Amino acid sequence: MSNSTAKLIFWIGTLISLALFLMLTIDTSRRFAALTHADKLDDQVVRGKRAFEKRNCNDCHTILGFGSYFAPDLTRTYVRIGEYAIIRRLQQPEVAFAADFRKMPQQHLAEKEISDIVVYLQWVSNIENHDWPPQDSQTRWKNSTDRLLAAAALSPGAALIQQENCLACHTLGSRGDSKGPRLEWIGTRRNSAWISDYLADPQKLAPGSLMPDYARLAPGQRQMMGEFIVAAGRGR
Amino acid sequence: MRYRTQSIAYPYFVIALLLFALQVIVGLWLAVQYFVTIPQAFVNIFPFSTARALHTNLLVLWLLLGFMGATYYLVPDETGTDIAWPKLAYAQLVLLVLTGVAAMVGFIFGWTQGKPLLEIPTPLDFLVVIGALMFLANVGITMIRARRWTAIQGSLLGGLVFLAVMYLFGMPFYRNLAEDWYYWWWVIHLWVEGAWELIAAALTAFILIQMTGVDRKVVEKWLYVELGLFLFTGIAGTGHHYYWLGAPKYWLWVGGFFSALEPLPILLMVVDAFRDIRDRATTIHPRLTWIYLIGMVVLHLIGAGLFGFAHTLPQINYYTHGSQVTVSHGHLSFYGAYVLLNLTFFYFAIPRIRGFSNGDYDQKTGKLAFGLATSGMIGMGLAFGAAGILQTYLERILGQPYMIAQQPIRFWMAVVAVHGLMMVAGTILIVKHLLTLKPAVMEPRKKMAEMIPAVE
Numbered sequence: 265m266s267n268s269t270a271k272l273i274f275w276i277g278t279l280i281s282l283a284l285f286l287m288l289t290i291d292t293s294r295r296f297a298a299l300t301h302a303d304k305l306d307d308q309v310v311r312g313k314r315a316f317e318k319r320n321c322n323d324c325h326t327i328l329g330f331g332s333y334f335a336p337d338l339t340r341t342y343v344r345i346g347e348y349a350i351i352r353r354l355q356q357p358e359v360a361f362a363a364d365f366r367k368m369p370q371q372h373l374a375e376k377e378i379s380d381i382v383v384y385l386q387w388v389s390n391i392e393n394h395d396w397p398p399q400d401s402q403t404r405w406k407n408s409t410d411r412l413l414a415a416a417a418l419s420p421g422a423a424l425i426q427q428e429n430c431l432a433c434h435t436l437g438s439r440g441d442s443k444g445p446r447l448e449w450i451g452t453r454r455n456s457a458w459i460s461d462y463l464a465d466p467q468k469l470a471p472g473s474l475m476p477d478y479a480r481l482a483p484g485q486r487q488m489m490g491e492f493i494v495a496a497g498r499g500r
Numbered sequence: 501m502r503y504r505t506q507s508i509a510y511p512y513f514v515i516a517l518l519l520f521a522l523q524v525i526v527g528l529w530l531a532v533q534y535f536v537t538i539p540q541a542f543v544n545i546f547p548f549s550t551a552r553a554l555h556t557n558l559l560v561l562w563l564l565l566g567f568m569g570a571t572y573y574l575v576p577d578e579t580g581t582d583i584a585w586p587k588l589a590y591a592q593l594v595l596l597v598l599t600g601v602a603a604m605v606g607f608i609f610g611w612t613q614g615k616p617l618l619e620i621p622t623p624l625d626f627l628v629v630i631g632a633l634m635f636l637a638n639v640g641i642t643m644i645r646a647r648r649w650t651a652i653q654g655s656l657l658g659g660l661v662f663l664a665v666m667y668l669f670g671m672p673f674y675r676n677l678a679e680d681w682y683y684w685w686w687v688i689h690l691w692v693e694g695a696w697e698l699i700a701a702a703l704t705a706f707i708l709i710q711m712t713g714v715d716r717k718v719v720e721k722w723l724y725v726e727l728g729l730f731l732f733t734g735i736a737g738t739g740h741h742y743y744w745l746g747a748p749k750y751w752l753w754v755g756g757f758f759s760a761l762e763p764l765p766i767l768l769m770v771v772d773a774f775r776d777i778r779d780r781a782t783t784i785h786p787r788l789t790w791i792y793l794i795g796m797v798v799l800h801l802i803g804a805g806l807f808g809f810a811h812t813l814p815q816i817n818y819y820t821h822g823s824q825v826t827v828s829h830g831h832l833s834f835y836g837a838y839v840l841l842n843l844t845f846f847y848f849a850i851p852r853i854r855g856f857s858n859g860d861y862d863q864k865t866g867k868l869a870f871g872l873a874t875s876g877m878i879g880m881g882l883a884f885g886a887a888g889i890l891q892t893y894l895e896r897i898l899g900q901p902y903m904i905a906q907q908p909i910r911f912w913m914a915v916v917a918v919h920g921l922m923m924v925a926g927t928i929l930i931v932k933h934l935l936t937l938k939p940a941v942m943e944p945r946k947k948m949a950e951m952i953p954a955v956e
Contacts, residue, residue, distance in 0.1 A: 265721065265725075266721075267717065267720075267721050267724075270721045270722070270724035270725050270728075271724050273724065273725050273728040273729075274724040274725070274727055274728035274731075275728070276728070277728035277729060277731060277732030278727075278728060278731040278732060278735070280732065281731060281732045281733070281734075281735040281736045281758070282731075282735050284736050284754070285735045285736045285738065285739075288739075288750065288751070288754065289682075291748070292682065292742075292747050292748055292751075293679070293682075295747075295748050296676060296678055296679055296682075296746065296747070299678070299746045299747070299748070300676055300677075300678045300679075300746045302676060305675060305676060310675050313675070313677065314673075316614065317612075317613065317614025317615065318612075318614055319614070320547075320549045320550070320553065320610070320612045320614050320619070321549070321614070322549075322614060322615065322616050323548070323549030323550070323552045323553050323614075323616055323619070324547065324548050324549045324552070326822040327677070328677065328678070328681060328744060328745045328746070329744055329745075329821040329822030330616065330681055330684070330745075330822065331616045331822075332548070332549065332552050332616060333822065333823065333824055333826070333827060334533070334534070334548045334549075334552070335902070336901075336902035336903070337822055337902070357540075358540045364903060365537045365907075365910075366533075366537070366903065366906070367537070367538060367539075367540050367543040368543070369543050369544045369547040369549075370540070370544050388677055391677070391678060391745075391746040392746060393678075393744045393745060393746045393747075394743065394744060394749065394752075394818075396743070396744035396818060396821065397744075397821070397822065397896065398818060398819060398896045398897070398899075399895050399896055399899050399900075399901075399902075404899070449901060452899060452900060452901055452904070453901050453904060
């Protein structure tokens with residue numbers, strides 16, 4: 265190979281790659297608005313992003329998979345654990361993680377900062393990113409829970425969850441609301457006895473929780489609800 | 501050392517080495533936090549996030565100071581002239597070090613831009629830009645005045661300008677998170693797989709020419725091909741970071757295709773280095789510098805090339821993205837590609853700046869230090885890898901919640917910490933060895949003529 269051929273390889277290789285990259289960058293910037301639902305990106309979301317950066321959250325957590333790997337990914341946190349659980353973790357991390365082997369710093373956030381961060385995480389959870397991360401994949405949650413519900417139509421636990429209107433706050437499969445954590449997620453973390461105790465007195469196991477108590481239900485009923493939730497977690 | 505101003509490099513190297521030692525000590529503390537429960541009261545004051553910001557920024561700062569020092573050493577040799585403004589070069593060092601210290605102290609008190617790796621707040625960013633402009637002006641003027649262009653100078657100056665320009669994309673506040681990460685990678689990826697590779701290729705070619713005495717024409721010809729391949733695969737290869745951030749689907753194709761080719765230029769670099777060593781016109785000497793050079797090209801290929809390739813395809817990356825697998829690749833590639841590059845250059849240049857005859861020096865503790873640091877780092881890379889594969893399986897495939905999946909990973913992070921301890925010990929020895937380098941002790945069988953002490 266001669267020196268001039270080598271130079272030619274350098275220029276052709278560099279320019280082709282650069283031209284392709286810049287073209288795709290132009291196209292991507294045009295399509296970001298639709299893919300990230302930029303119409304919902306209002307000033308409160310931006311304030312939330314600023315608060316998130318001010319507290320250096322991203323040097324423990326990942327978001328969209330980027331950042332540090334010391335704490336859970338926050339991309340779909342809003343749909344996974346819901347509004348109340350996020351608020352509780354931000355307000356009183358020392359209580360929320362009292363039993364955990366890894367702690368989150370108490371940063372003394374103002375009420376307004378907390379609600380901004382919640383709105384920010386809600387906006388992030390709607391970014392269309394080819395269904396990443398896999399553990400929070402909406403399709404996987406939905407499919408597995410649909411299968412379970414189809415098989416458990418007569419399950420007394422499922423009937424009690426309907427009767428007590430749990431899905432007014434929690435999500436199950438593709439239904440429900442994001443105020444509380446997703447039921448399948450609870451099911452992967454807890455056993456039925458814990459859930460039964462929690463239903464009787466949420467404040468005892470999670471001080472400051474916004475969950476109402478279900479002490480009026482019989483222990484057997486609470487146990488059946490717990491078993492159903494654990495089964496939903498395993499169904500994935 | 502043929503030019504007086506080459507000695508500007510020395511204070512750059514000294515500060516770089518001290519920051520390196522600090523960086524790995526903070527790194528060890530990060531690993532400990534993965535398997536030991538730190539009390540809430542301590543976490544409130546000095547959380548993981550602060551230590552991590554220190555660890556990564558110290559890395560970037562010392563590597564860049566090393567590159568700058570290396571540039572000040574290389575440019576006079578290549579251009580045949582002294583550096584144009586030596587005082588400006590010292591002023592630049594003072595400015596950058598003060599900015600760095602302000603940034604580190606700021607992090608501890610919570611002054612941060614909050615973007616991983618680019619935490620330095622905007623006012624300090626401007627000081628960094630001023631420092632970079634002082635540097636580029638000094639190097640640029642020296643080269644332009646000399647008018648003796650070589651491919652090595654071109655690659656080096658191109659890489660440095662590219663580096664400085666890309667830094668600007670990390671400075672603004674972006675309202676949209678997806679867009680924020682899109683341009684964040686223009687700094688991070690286009691640095692390590694673009695600009696820094698240009699600098700690395702130039703520095704490596706320079707050392708090879710100086711130490712092997714092979715024909716410059718041959719080295720420079722292959723340098724063009726290497727650079728062409730680096731930029732061809734590296735620029736569009738940025739796409740492998742765009743899979744899951746809310747960008748269109750075609751990035752899965754573009755990123756997958758170009759980054760699958762990314763090991764090729766590194767492989768060529770290894771082949772070139774071994775060919776130059778085979779065709780050398782001089783003896784292999786001093787041995788330790790060679791160990792570093794070969795260690796660098798080989799670990800560059802393994803850490804950056806193979807470990808990067810392993811999880812670059814979208815089908816795999818869907819599961820491994822944002823896990824300890826990334827950490828494994830990050831550590832091995834930074835060590836192989838850029839830490840060892842800097843250390844190779846230090847071992848090449850410091851004896852010459854200090855005026856040791858033939859660039860020779862006493863290697864005794866140096867070999868032990870290299871062995872400790874390198875085996876420590878390889879052990880860490882493998883343990884991070886094991887942790888990452890476990891995390892991928894438990895969290896991404898089985899769907900376990902993050903903290904439950906972290907429980908069994910604590911063991912592997914303890915393994916990381918043990919190897920981290922080796923790395924810290926090795927690093928402290930390397931720093932001590934380089935800062936207190938002594939002329940070689942001649943073996944008795946050597947001729948008296950060789951024993952004339954080198955004085956400059």
